[in-house]
Amino acid sequence: MTTEHTHDKQEFTFQAEIKQLLHLLSHSLYQSREIALRELISNASDALDKMRFVSLTDESQRDCGLLEITIEPDDATHLLAIRDTGVGMTRDELVTNLGTIAHSGSGEFLKGLSTEQKSKAELSLIGQFGVGFYSAFMIADQVRVRTRSYREEHGWEWSSDGTGRFTIESVESPLPRGTEIILHLKDDAHDFAKPYRIKDAVKRYSSFVPHPIKLLPEAEVLNDQKPIWVEPKRQVTDEQYERFYQHLSHHGDEKPLWRLHVSVDSPIQFHAVLFCPPTNLERMGFPRVEHGVSLCAKRILVQHDCRELLPDYLRFLFGLVDSEDLPLNVSRETLQDNTVIRRIRGSLLKSIFDRLEQLAKDEPEAFQTFTDQFGMMLKEGVIVDFAQRERLAKLIRFGSSHKADDKLDVSLDDYVARMPENQKRIYFLGGPDLAAIEKNPNLEVFRKRKLEVLYLTEPIDEFVMNSLGQYGGKRLTSIDSDDLELPEAPAEEGKAEDAEASKAEPGFERVLTLFREALGSRVREVRESHRLTDSPCCLVNADGTLSTQMQRILKMANRDMPEAERILEINPKAPLIRRLTRLSANTDHDAFIKECGLQLWSNALILEGVTPDARELTSRIESFMDEAAEKRSPLIVM
Ligand code: ADP
Numbered sequence: 001m002t003t004e005h006t007h008d009k010q011e012f013t014f015q016a017e018i019k020q021l022l023h024l025l026s027h028s029l030y031q032s033r034e035i036a037l038r039e040l041i042s043n044a045s046d047a048l049d050k051m052r053f054v055s056l057t058d059e060s061q062r063d064c065g066l067l068e069i070t071i072e073p074d075d076a077t078h079l080l081a082i083r084d085t086g087v088g089m090t091r092d093e094l095v096t097n098l099g100t101i102a103h104s105g106s107g108e109f110l111k112g113l114s115t116e117q118k119s120k121a122e123l124s125l126i127g128q129f130g131v132g133f134y135s136a137f138m139i140a141d142q143v144r145v146r147t148r149s150y151r152e153e154h155g156w157e158w159s160s161d162g163t164g165r166f167t168i169e170s171v172e173s174p175l176p177r178g179t180e181i182i183l184h185l186k187d188d189a190h191d192f193a194k195p196y197r198i199k200d201a202v203k204r205y206s207s208f209v210p211h212p213i214k215l216l217p218e219a220e221v222l223n224d225q226k227p228i229w230v231e232p233k234r235q236v237t238d239e240q241y242e243r244f245y246q247h248l249s250h251h252g253d254e255k256p257l258w259r260l261h262v263s264v265d266s267p268i269q270f271h272a273v274l275f276c277p278p279t280n281l282e283r284m285g286f287p288r289v290e291h292g293v294s295l296c297a298k299r300i301l302v303q304h305d306c307r308e309l310l311p312d313y314l315r316f317l318f319g320l321v322d323s324e325d326l327p328l329n330v331s332r333e334t335l336q337d338n339t340v341i342r343r344i345r346g347s348l349l350k351s352i353f354d355r356l357e358q359l360a361k362d363e364p365e366a367f368q369t370f371t372d373q374f375g376m377m378l379k380e381g382v383i384v385d386f387a388q389r390e391r392l393a394k395l396i397r398f399g400s401s402h403k404a405d406d407k408l409d410v411s412l413d414d415y416v417a418r419m420p421e422n423q424k425r426i427y428f429l430g431g432p433d434l435a436a437i438e439k440n441p442n443l444e445v446f447r448k449r450k451l452e453v454l455y456l457t458e459p460i461d462e463f464v465m466n467s468l469g470q471y472g473g474k475r476l477t478s479i480d481s482d483d484l485e486l487p488e489a490p491a492e493e494g495k496a497e498d499a500e501a502s503k504a505e506p507g508f509e510r511v512l513t514l515f516r517e518a519l520g521s522r523v524r525e526v527r528e529s530h531r532l533t534d535s536p537c538c539l540v541n542a543d544g545t546l547s548t549q550m551q552r553i554l555k556m557a558n559r560d561m562p563e564a565e566r567i568l569e570i571n572p573k574a575p576l577i578r579r580l581t582r583l584s585a586n587t588d589h590d591a592f593i594k595e596c597g598l599q600l601w602s603n604a605l606i607l608e609g610v611t612p613d614a615r616e617l618t619s620r621i622e623s624f625m626d627e628a629a630e631k632r633s634p635l636i637v638m
């Protein structure tokens, strides 16, 4: 922006989303107010990081003086000032940075709010998110920002009471480089001008800020600033790690699920600390999270939220990577094809998988909590990351027919270990939830033969199976597919069955023919079933077509997708089918048998959660009911 502007005071209106955010923040819960300090200090620290970076890369800014944050409370006037000697802001930067939501955490937070959470619930969530600069209005009813950019001689003042408008005016007296935020504390937030309250909040939320935070008037340094990632692991306490996680994630008092601390010397030197948060916001309906790993070169921050350090599907991790081998002037543009970054990424990925495998082995409960939250991300990885597919496939978990509880904790290796020797394939069945899956008639033969079936309840699961195709040389097969290649049944069992009823009664073929005539092009084929024990029929998918669940998922995404042609399988042993078989000897019953065929097909669809033509269906059922009632009490026609 290079607009001509006056030095006079000018008034602006906040972007609509910000008004919404401000309203929310000014009504926020008392307990979460400390995050206002955290956010302002974090901004000050970012501005100092930028200044240090500028001083190292821009000759004219070499002497940048002290880089520090000072906090000055005035209990008498209820004022609180937070100052930094960072990069400062120009007038245009003030307008965009403190008037719109561009990239900041607050924007994402709001997007999430407008879709998922509404009105009240979100207040308690505020503390969970980095709501940025605007959180100042949680504790202040008037905020002034006095700032001078390192690129300018002249300073500016931004001011707002947080109700929709802000002003910007020129400051005639000379300002030091950097930014000063002056908060006029709300009546019920006067305690934020008390030193004990500030010390407490800084200790809790800002101890890892890498610049000194000094509390005036004594200029006491409140934070430690020790970079724990360069320390030997043994010397870092759990509490320090937790605080560091909270510092990186802006997530209040939350504890990470697991952490990883690595120090590597060759071929590339780097230190890294990574954390897994306890909850997956994407699973809760929030928008896609941003990468949360910062990149440092020789202790100096090069970039927040560096996307190049981890693959996309690991975007939920928070952390920091610091390398001696990285030039300080590495730019965002060159990160992508930087060999040092590429090597760090490879090594980091390996350590993450090692850590997860170890977690699965040594702390199964913690691992289960992890997969419940982030399993879908690993599954995303199976689909997109060909190079890591094998390691990822070992880490993903599903439900199974071999379990009484509804935990999704069966691995492909667990399944393979339980397979009988003559079973060649891994069987699975997808559905919207476990209850729906368990009702699927396709399971009958598997139950009878005690063959395990993996239950796939997450929409991504079937995409995973499709992209894997096989595991350990065993084809992954949806049990509603045409071709199952079931293992040979044990000898006696098979024989007994043969003798008894597996041969369809004479006339069964004719039932199939009548069904075919009735259904016409609605199905690809009607044939005898070998997978059913009790149910009269089921639908299966022709070889090479998608499973039922996949069809449903794709159909939800694209309504115009044509219906796949399915195969209707009929169980000759089901009592109803036996009766129809007997009836088929007399052509008088043809029309009735055909109606039954249509109804059986409709029933199979309904069991899958699909509603066939409701009018046709109900009128057919009515005529069946009429016939049954007629048998019980024939109408006497006068
Ligand atoms: P975020 O920090 O996530 O970008 P914020 O709402 O906290 O979002 O801040 C918005 C922007 O305002 C920052 O990105 C930065 O450009 C600017 N800003 C805020 N505080 C300062 C400061 N103390 N010094 C310089 N710029 C600042």
Ligand code: MG
Residues within 6 Å of the ligand: 039, 042, 043, 132, 133
């Ligand atoms: Mg911020």
